[in-house]
Amino acid sequence: MKATYMFGAGDVRVLDVPDPRIVDPTDAVVRVVRGCICGSDLHPFHTMEPTEQGSLKGHEAIGVIEEVGPEVRTVAPGDFVIMPFATQDNTCVHCRDGVHTSCVNGGFLAGGQSEALRLPQADGSAVTVPGVDPAAADDALLASLLTLSDVYLTGWHAAAMARVAPGATVTVIGDGAVGLCAVLSAREMGAERIILMGRHQVRTDLGREWGATDVVSARGEDGIAEVLELTDGAGSPVVLEAVGLEPAYRQAHGIVRPGGVISRVGVPQYATDPVSSRSQFSRNVTLTGGVAPVRAYIDAAIPKVLDGAIDPGRVFDMTVGVADVPAGYAAMDERRALKVMVDPSL
Amino acid sequence: MKATYMFGAGDVRVLDVPDPRIVDPTDAVVRVVRGCICGSDLHPFHTMEPTEQGSLKGHEAIGVIEEVGPEVRTVAPGDFVIMPFATQDNTCVHCRDGVHTSCVNGGFLAGGQSEALRLPQADGSAVTVPGVDPAAADDALLASLLTLSDVYLTGWHAAAMARVAPGATVTVIGDGAVGLCAVLSAREMGAERIILMGRHQVRTDLGREWGATDVVSARGEDGIAEVLELTDGAGSPVVLEAVGLEPAYRQAHGIVRPGGVISRVGVPQYATDPVSSRSQFSRNVTLTGGVAPVRAYIDAAIPKVLDGAIDPGRVFDMTVGVADVPAGYAAMDERRALKVMVDPSL
Numbered sequence: 001m002k003a004t005y006m007f008g009a010g011d012v013r014v015l016d017v018p019d020p021r022i023v024d025p026t027d028a029v030v031r032v033v034r035g036c037i038c039g040s041d042l043h044p045f046h047t048m049e050p051t052e053q054g055s056l057k058g059h060e061a062i063g064v065i066e067e068v069g070p071e072v073r074t075v076a077p078g079d080f081v082i083m084p085f086a087t088q089d090n091t092c093v094h095c096r097d098g099v100h101t102s103c104v105n106g107g108f109l110a111g112g113q114s115e116a117l118r119l120p121q122a123d124g125s126a127v128t129v130p131g132v133d134p135a136a137a138d139d140a141l142l143a144s145l146l147t148l149s150d151v152y153l154t155g156w157h158a159a160a161m162a163r164v165a166p167g168a169t170v171t172v173i174g175d176g177a178v179g180l181c182a183v184l185s186a187r188e189m190g191a192e193r194i195i196l197m198g199r200h201q202v203r204t205d206l207g208r209e210w211g212a213t214d215v216v217s218a219r220g221e222d223g224i225a226e227v228l229e230l231t232d233g234a235g236s237p238v239v240l241e242a243v244g245l246e247p248a249y250r251q252a253h254g255i256v257r258p259g260g261v262i263s264r265v266g267v268p269q270y271a272t273d274p275v276s277s278r279s280q281f282s283r284n285v286t287l288t289g290g291v292a293p294v295r296a297y298i299d300a301a302i303p304k305v306l307d308g309a310i311d312p313g314r315v316f317d318m319t320v321g322v323a324d325v326p327a328g329y330a331a332m333d334e335r336r337a338l339k340v341m342v343d344p345s346l
Numbered sequence: 347m348k349a350t351y352m353f354g355a356g357d358v359r360v361l362d363v364p365d366p367r368i369v370d371p372t373d374a375v376v377r378v379v380r381g382c383i384c385g386s387d388l389h390p391f392h393t394m395e396p397t398e399q400g401s402l403k404g405h406e407a408i409g410v411i412e413e414v415g416p417e418v419r420t421v422a423p424g425d426f427v428i429m430p431f432a433t434q435d436n437t438c439v440h441c442r443d444g445v446h447t448s449c450v451n452g453g454f455l456a457g458g459q460s461e462a463l464r465l466p467q468a469d470g471s472a473v474t475v476p477g478v479d480p481a482a483a484d485d486a487l488l489a490s491l492l493t494l495s496d497v498y499l500t501g502w503h504a505a506a507m508a509r510v511a512p513g514a515t516v517t518v519i520g521d522g523a524v525g526l527c528a529v530l531s532a533r534e535m536g537a538e539r540i541i542l543m544g545r546h547q548v549r550t551d552l553g554r555e556w557g558a559t560d561v562v563s564a565r566g567e568d569g570i571a572e573v574l575e576l577t578d579g580a581g582s583p584v585v586l587e588a589v590g591l592e593p594a595y596r597q598a599h600g601i602v603r604p605g606g607v608i609s610r611v612g613v614p615q616y617a618t619d620p621v622s623s624r625s626q627f628s629r630n631v632t633l634t635g636g637v638a639p640v641r642a643y644i645d646a647a648i649p650k651v652l653d654g655a656i657d658p659g660r661v662f663d664m665t666v667g668v669a670d671v672p673a674g675y676a677a678m679d680e681r682r683a684l685k686v687m688v689d690p691s692l
Contacts, residue, residue, distance in 0.1 A: 093578060093579075093580045094580065094603075094605070097580075097583075097604070099604045099630055101604075102604030102628075102630070161630070234439045257440075257443070258440050258443070258447075259440070259443055259444065259445035259448070259639075264627065268623035268624055268627050270623055271622055271624065272619055272620070272621075272622060273618055273619035273623050274618070276617055276618060277616055277619050278613075278614055278617065280633075281610065281636045281637060282448075282637055283448060283636065284445055284507070284634075284636030284639070285636070286507070286633070286634040287626075287632070287633045287634070288630075288632040288634075289627070289630070290628065290629065290631070291627060291630065
C-alpha cells in the first residue's frame with residue numbers, strides 16, 4: 001500500500017510498503033477513508049533533522065476497521081470509526097479525568113496519510129459513527145466527521161479550557177483551520193463578541209460566517225493596539241492562541257486583559273516561555289490550554305455533525321490522493337490551501 | 347516620626363523623618379495601629395542593590411485616618427481602616443473587573459512599618475472596619491484584621507484563582523504565612539484533602555489546625571515522589587505555590603496532575619518560566635495566580651474575622667516596635683519568626 005513518510009524538512013515521500021498488521025493484541029488495522037494534513041505537520045516540515053528511517057505521517061483519520069487484535073472488545077471489522085489524533089485506553093486515571101492525551105497507555109496516531117494504518121488501543125481510540133456508510137455518505141459529511149479527529153475539537157478545547165461563557169468577549173489569534181474552529185466553538189458556547197486576528201481574507205470570511213464579529217488583520221504592535229481599541233483599551237478577557245509561534249504568543253500577552261485568560265492550542269515552537277513570569281504574575285494572567293483530549297469531547301460532537309448543526313469540514317479546501325500528499329504539504333506551506341484532505345480512493 | 351527604610355540587601359534602618367502629609371487631593375494620612383513584615387520583603391532583603399535614598403518599607407497596615415485630602419469622600423479622620431497592600435481607586439475598568447492590582451491609578455502601599463503613612467487613593471484604598479475601636483480591641487482581633495491587608499487574602503487568592511471546590515484535593519507548597527493562609531482558605535472552600543509541603547513543624551502544626559490533612563517535609567524529587575504517592579501516582583489536581591523561588595515552582599510542576607492547575611502567589615524570583623512550554627502544553631497544566639487583588643475580597647472577609655469564624659492573625663509569632671523592625675527582619679530571615687507584627691505603640 002501507499003504510505004506517507006517525512007524524512008526531513010521539506011522532504012515528504014510516498015512509499016510502497018507492506019500493509020499494516022496487528023502487533024499488540026489491543027490493535028486494530030483500519031482502512032483509511034479520509035485523512036488530512038495538520039497545521040502542526042508544517043512545524044517538522046520546516047525544521048525536522050534528516051533521518052534514514054523517516055517518520056510515518058498523518059494523525060487525523062476516519063476509516064473502516066479491517067481487523068482487530070484478540071483483546072479488542074468494542075469495535076469490529078466493518079465499523080466506520082473516527083480516530084482521535086492521540087490514542088488512549090480510555091480507562092486509565094487520566095482518561096477518567098478527561099485528560100486522555102496523558103493516557104498511561106497513550107501515544108499518537110500515525111498513518112493517516114496512507115491507505116491503511118495500525119491503530120493502537122483500538123477500544124479506546126476508535127469511536128464508531130452510528131448509522132453512516134462511508135461509501136454512501138457525501139463528501140461534506142465525511143469532511144466534518146474527519147475534523148472530529150483533531151482540528152474542530154482542538155479549537156473546541158481552546159474555548160473549553162478558557163471557559164468561554166455566554167456573553168463573553170473572545171479574541172482568536174490565527175486564521176488557520178484550528179483558529180477558525182475556535183471561532184465556531186466560541187460562538188457555540190455563547191460568546192457575544194469574537195475578534196479574529198488573521199490576514200487571509202478567504203479564511204477570515206469563513207471566520208465571519210462562523211461567528212467572528214470583528215477581524216483584525218494587523219499583527220504585532222499594530223495588531224495589539226487595534227484589539228485594545230476594540231476592547232475599551234483594557235484588553236480581551238479571553239484569548240485563544242491557535243498558532244504556536246512565539247510572535248503569536250507574545251501577541252496574546254499583548255492583548256489579554258488583566259485577570260484574563262490565554263488558552264493556547266497551537267503547539268509551542270518556543271522552548272521556554274518568552275514572556276516574563278513577573279509580568280504574567282503582576283497582571284494575573286491565566287495561561288491554559290494544551291494538546292486537546294479529543295476523546296473527551298467527541299461523543300458530544302458527533303451528533304452535532306450528523307444533525308448538520310455545525311459544518312467544520314468547510315476548513316478543507318483541497319483534496320489529494322495519497323500519491324499527491326507531498327503536493328498537499330507544499331500547498332499548505334505556501335498558503336495556497338487552508339487545510340488539505342487526503343482521499344485514498346483518488 | 348520613626349519610619350523604616352531599606353537601603354540595600356540586609357540594610358534596614360529606622361529613621362526620624364517628618365510626618366507624612368497630603369500630597370494629592372485623593373490622599374489620606376493614616377496613623378499606623380499595626381503593620382508587619384511580609385515574606386516578600388525578604389526578597390529585596392536578600393538582593394537589593396545599595397541605594398542612597400532608600401526605599402520606604404511596609405505595605406500591610408491597619409490604622410486610623412488622621413487627615414484627608416479635599417477630594418476624599420468616603421473615609422474621614424477617626425475612621426479605623428484596613429489598607430490593602432496595593433492602592434486603587436476602586437472605580438476603574440480593572441477594579442470593576444475585580445483585578446484591583448491592575449488599577450490605572452494604582453500603586454503599592456508604603457510606610458506600613460512606620461508610625462504613620464501617606465495613603466494614596468484613600469477612597470479606594472482604605473476599607474473601614476465598622477464597630478471596632480482599635481484602642482480597645484484585643485491584640486488577636488487586630489492581628490487578624492491586619493492579615494486582611496495582604497497575607498490571608500493572598501492565600502485566599504491562590505485558592506480562588508485555582509477555583510478550589512468542595513471535595514477538592516489541594517497541595518500547598520510553602521509553610522510560610524501565605525501558605526498557611528492558603529491552607530485555611532482551601533479548607534473554607536471545602537477542600538477535602540490538603541497536603542502541606544513544609545519542613546518547620548511549628549508552622550505545619552498550625553497548618554494542620556487550619557485544615558492540612560497531610561504534611562510532606564521532603565523537598566525536590568523526594569517531595570515530588572511523596573506527593574505522587576499520596577495522590578494515586580497521578581499527581582495533585584490543584585497546587586498552590588506560595589514561595590516564589592524557582593525550586594518551589596519546579597516542584598509545583600512535578601506534582602501537578604495532568605489537566606491540573608498551578609496557582610502561584612509567591613512573587614516569582616525567576617525572570618522567565620524555567621519549565622518548558624512544551625511540557626506544560628503536553629500535560630494541559632493551567633498556570634494561574636498572581637498578585638492578589640485584596641480589595642476584591644476584603645468586604646467578604648471582614649465579617650468572618652469579626653465573627654471569629656477565622657483567626658488568620660495566628661500567623662504572627664513576634665511583635666516589635668518600629669525601632670526594632672530591623673531585628674524583625676533578621677528574625678524572619680533566620681526563620682526564628684514566621685511573621686513579625688509591628689506595633690508603633692511599643
